[in-house]
Amino acid sequence: MENKQELGYKKVPIFEEGVIETSTLPSIEKAFVTITTTGDTNRTFLYIAACTVNIVSFICGTSLGWTSPEIPLLKNLTTSPLEEIISPSQEGWVGSFLPLAAAIGPIGGGVLADKIGRKKSLLIANIPFFVAFLVNFFANSIYHFFLSRFLCGLGIGIIFTALPMYMGEIADDEVRGALGSFMQLFIVIGLCFSYILGPYVPMKTFNLILLTPPVAFSILFGGFVPDSPYYLIQSGRIDEALKALIKFRGCSRASAQKELEIMRTQIEEDSKSKGNFAETFKIVLGSRGLKMALFISLNLVTWQQLSGINIVLFYTQSIFTDAGASLAPEICTIITGVVQIVASGATPLLVERWGKRFLLMLSAIGMGLSQGVLSYFFYMKEDQSKDVSDIGWVPIVSLVVFIITYCLGFGPLAWAVLGELFPGNVKSVASSATASFCWILGFFITNYFGALTSLVGKSGSFGLFTICCFISAGFVYKFLPETTGKSLIEIQAILSGEN
Template identity: 55%
Template sequence: MDDRRDDVKYEPVPGHDHMSIQSPAENMAKLGENVKINLDDCGERGGRIFLYVAVCVAHLTSFACGVALGWTSPVIPKLNGEIEPENNPLSQPITMHQQSWLGSLLPLGAVLGPFAAGLFVDRIGRKKSILISTSPFIVAFIMAIFTHDINLFFLMRFLCGLALGAIFTILPMYVGEVAEDANRGSLGSLFALFICIGILFSYCVGPYVSLTTFNILCVIPPALFFPIFMLFIPDSPHYLIACNDQEGAENALMKFRQKSKQGIQQELLEIKKSVEASMANKGKFTDLFKSRGLIRALMISLGLVSFQQLSGINVVLFYTQTIFLLTGTSIPSAISTIIVGIVQVLAGSLTPLLVERTGKRFILIFSAVGMGLAMGLLGFYFYVQNNPTVITYFFWLPIASLICFNITYSVGFGPLPWAVLGELFPANIKSAASTITASFCWLLAFIITNVFGSVTEAIGIYGSFWLFAIFCVLAFFFVYILLPETSGKTLQEIQDILNGKYCVL
């Protein structure tokens, strides 16, 4: 017998508008939802092993970026005849002008990479975009195995740049979307660490094997990454939700969190809200100039990556072994280069431990001072290197200077400009800001590496390093005067600071 009365009108209970009673059936449904959310909040703990494995697999691409960045350091001395001239695959040694192009074509390709990535990252997803972006690495290193033409080496470096620029844009986005709030910072910092490990790989292996063997070894990591990532690692749940693939998003999140379907419902709901808000307020490039805060954010972002490149980092990365050969010290150039690479890896692993304790602003100031001091001392060594006393008693100064430079760069101006970029812009225009900033960064890197040889011929190698030191001093004042502290602040607080509502350093 049905005891319900159709003439009864259910009224909201005062003070309980959020439980507005319309019918017993609806009350039960709402109660079920609340119970489900409570179970999600205090139920399954899940696991993180698969998430860590997936992120490390994804970072094989950043390892390949590091290999490409360090590739020229052991290769150029072999191509210009300074080392093993009998094994040079080219018919004649390369000139200084060709060396500049070999170094600078990678950042030139990287200028275009972010724009290429922006065209398809939201259309085909993060996973497919990463796979496509990795393909030029495979093609480039295979090409380098067989080529005997300098022009094909130029093409190989340009392809590496395209891949690198795209990976720099897509991979941090993917890792940020699959990570949890509690480990997003540490997993994101692996990007810079794997790049440093890739650079160290080039420094350790390149000088001791033939050019052909080196290129074969370089192609292995991206070639292994391709099938593993394609077959076993899911796409970003954020992208799957944006494509209305509810089932795919659930399966991906269950795999990343190692939870049941019920255990991921609360996080899935939060992802849906985030994606809906982002799609409803999709920003455009012109939005970057619509407020004082966004203009200031863009100026800070472009300034940080400018000083990152003007510190001379790409000259150091591309020509480390050549620099040590020019110093004339008694320490073998290959050994000195490996020591610098090891220090860079160790220093890069310190940033996640320091940044939350000291703040980004302090670390960037420390970084600028250390880099400026290192470049100044390196320039001084080259200025007086013809003095026999200097060679006898200060043979250690070049390696000490580059160790100091790499430590202070790797903890500060290496990773932190990109971390600050992620905090300065609202989510709806972060993609546009990242594309512009990354492309500008690599354009500047191209110009610096391309003109380094000409500038060195004009003012001497010591003058070039002193010029980098001056830019590091300017970087100190830029950070001290213009950059607010972003660590420990919400995104809204950062926007308030940028818009001048209150000033906090």
């Protein structure tokens, strides 16, 4: 096999006839190695594994979409299991308890991912959902719903930390971007499931149905899908790691052995600079490339939240009701859910062709334009008290465009980029910090959206989200390099300012 040479670095010995000399491999910080297979790669199991693990993303989606159909039911004594209609304050807390707990979940998620592995962490994260839906089934007090939303948030916080790590570590460079976008696809399928089923079945029946996916995930993922090869090597379980690589790559033992040796070398280098949370954070801040990676990650999730996505997801049906849309709010909500699935399904196909950077900029501009139109609609309807019955279709189209552009970029790709930017020795800490920061923002935005609306109206609120969307497009253009198809070493070299 021909040697590969990274620009600006010395030649790196690669494999000859299935043998790798690990002693000749340079430091991971100084070398770039391209793994090539002998043509026997079959990714069928990899895609099956990606779909199986993302059942838990589907569960996240059902939880995120739960409030849209269920809050209207809690406002009606004939459909609510409570003795009183919930107050606006209680409604706000039902929505915001989830992001509040999701800000706490990543702290434990990062620790669990390192201590017991990505797979067991995801299985543990599945438990709070089962308990939450069970609590909802028996709920007769608003505090039961507070508890269930908090439990869902804990699960989501762990999942948003461990799942991008797992997906980034089981995928090879060529399909990492596409597989990384599966998380968003399955989330929106879950959202649509809640949108379609929630308004038309009794609350108890709906929550009973939601108990099924957590059970299915435990059985399928727990029984048939291996843990991350990276973690297995890190834990000294080399034989298991090799078997996992053979499964995920669908390749020969010799080909898998080559990649395993490269991963072992990376892990050995990572372990030299790995410590506790404070020490690891010092490592990040002491490296130009890692510091830039953290800066990009925090900003991507900041602009994702400031796009107003949680407001749209949690209160879709209420937004359509307030707008006086020309179709029934329940139907409008289902339309947006279906659109989310179609748009998210297109992302894995488009990301390898157009790259993450372009799709993120397109996403930000599209979200900004659509929310600008929605802001102007509410300005005419509420601030100017004009008759908007003839343009009742505007909020539907605006939110459909918002959802399409969000799902093409900032929905899946903010998390996919996070899974690509950090080496293993700092990945859990960086992922935990980023996910916690994301959901802290989500909590404040969700909890205080009502207060913001009272202060500046719906037109002002959506106008603010519009401005944030356009700023995020400028951020991506200025700071984010293209990561699609690049290895960790290439990405770190770019972030460090090297050729």
